Amino acid sequence: xxxxxxxxxxxxxxxxxxxxxxxxxxxxxxxxxxxxxxxxxxxxxxxxxxxxxxxxxxxxxxxxxxxxxxxxxxxxxxxxxxxxxxxxxxxxxxxxxxxxxxxxxxxxxxxxxxxxxxxxxxxxxxxxxxxxxxxxxxxxxxxxxxxxxxxxxxxxxxxxxxxxxxxxxxxxxxxxxxxxxxxxxxxxxxxxxxxxxxxxxxxxxxxxxxxxxxxxxxxxxxxxxxxxxxxxxxxxxxxxxxxxxxxxxxxxxxxxxxxxxxxxxxxxxxxxxxxxxxxxxxxxxxxxxxxxxxxxxxxxxxxxxxxxxxxxxxxxxxxxxxxxxxxxxxxxxxxxxxxxxxxxxxxxxxxxxxxxxxxxxxxxxxxxxxxxxxxxxxxxxxxxxxxxxxxxxxxxxxxxxxxxxxxxxxxxxxxxxxxxxxxxxxxxxxxxxxxxxxxxxxxxxxxxxxxxxxxxxxxxxxxxxxxxx
Numbered sequence: 098x099x100x101x102x103x104x105x106x107x108x109x110x111x112x113x114x115x116x117x118x119x120x121x122x123x124x125x126x127x128x129x130x131x132x133x134x135x136x137x138x139x140x141x142x143x144x145x146x147x148x149x150x151x152x153x154x155x156x157x158x159x160x161x162x163x164x165x166x167x168x169x170x171x172x173x174x175x176x177x178x179x180x181x182x183x184x185x186x187x188x189x190x191x192x193x194x195x196x197x198x199x200x201x202x203x204x205x206x207x208x209x210x211x212x213x214x215x216x217x218x219x220x221x222x223x224x225x226x227x228x229x230x231x232x233x234x235x236x237x238x239x240x241x242x243x244x245x246x247x248x249x250x251x252x253x254x255x256x257x258x259x260x261x262x263x264x265x266x267x268x269x270x271x272x273x274x275x276x277x278x279x280x281x282x283x284x285x286x287x288x289x290x291x292x293x294x295x296x297x298x299x300x301x302x303x304x305x306x307x308x309x310x311x312x313x314x315x316x317x318x319x320x321x322x323x324x325x326x327x328x329x330x331x332x333x334x335x336x337x338x339x340x341x342x343x344x345x346x347x348x349x350x351x352x353x354x355x356x357x358x359x360x361x362x363x364x365x366x367x368x369x370x371x372x373x374x375x376x377x378x379x380x381x382x383x384x385x386x387x388x389x390x391x392x393x394x395x396x397x398x399x400x401x402x403x404x405x406x407x408x409x410x411x412x413x414x415x416x417x418x419x420x421x422x423x424x425x426x427x428x429x430x431x432x433x434x435x436x437x438x439x440x441x442x443x444x445x446x447x448x449x450x451x452x453x454x455x456x457x458x459x460x461x462x463x464x465x466x467x468x469x470x471x472x473x474x475x476x477x478x479x480x481x482x483x484x485x486x487x488x489x490x491x492x493x494x495x496x497x498x499x500x501x502x503x504x505x506x507x508x509x510x511x512x513x514x515x516x517x518x519x520x521x522x523x524x525x526x527x528x529x530x531x532x533x534x535x536x537x538x539x540x541x542x543x544x545x546x547x548x549x550x551x552x553x554x555x556x557x558x559x560x561x562x563x564x565x566x
Contacts, residue, residue: 176204218307225272227270
């Protein structure tokens, strides 16, 4: 070997974001003039520079190069001792490579970033944001998490409540916010809150967000109920104060004419009362019209007719609609209708038409579906409160028969989504949910089922649907 080297000093300490320098002395111990090339190697090479990168030495002479270490303030600069090395290659004898080694110690630093995704969540009973925590320091991060708000109006469930994050990594914390009081009537309310990332010996990092709590029932419904109750009470009071006296003039006229108003005895032979004329004009007797047949032995031959209230026409169902459509059109068909909150059952629509409402904040509580030439249809309803109330029990019906999912009962929450399948062929659906609009058309493979509606964790109300087969 025709080369002598020395690192001065062999070990050095440097802070991320700053610089440290080491001198490398090189002596040509050979008997010919040689040029030496210098190249940093090892894990520290990306942030190590050598000046100059080449050195030409005569026999017996010594030269010096400088190694500059500039670790970045990022997770790439690992905290603690890091070995470094410089490869020295002689031009005259490239096979005689020399690699002097040393140690550079990088001091640790901690830097944390946190973000709420999304920063604003909405719900009636809960909100579910996610907290993203990034460790952009060069040492492991250990932290605990907590939530707070003004007035202690929210409760917080954090999973997990403690995190350990390696340098350059991120962790996601699932958060569930629950209001301590439910808004039964009225408009939505905004509540500011913050989630804190707490580290030992350091100031807590707080991330702020907003929870928008919706009222369980809209304000206009409370006003309508109040007016209805007030009108009912007023009507009852007026009826009690001014109850009309209902009398019959027929009995009075019969009495004036001398006709008995008592029913004839079964053993007596009825006889018509004598009409006593007055000197001026005869008295005309008017008998009341009744709907009963005359008693036995009477001389009457006519009876009144009892009037009947008009019969309300039967509301058309999805099965009625699909059977009419299949009778006049070949091919597969699907008809359906929605039970809209505060409105009741709508008229059925078919093959891609809209059932429900959009832009009116009126949720769907139940669906009525029927198909033709699909072998039958089945499905199940998911509710914003309680989820799948019937578990894995699906409703089903054959072709031309009504299938129902959901519930129109006031005590049962509105729908957030549904599953649907046809026995033969595929079925396509498109759902419109609150705050999101139309979610896009989705179709099944033959015999498979598909879910439509709000993402289950968001609990958004279902407002309109479209189906095709």
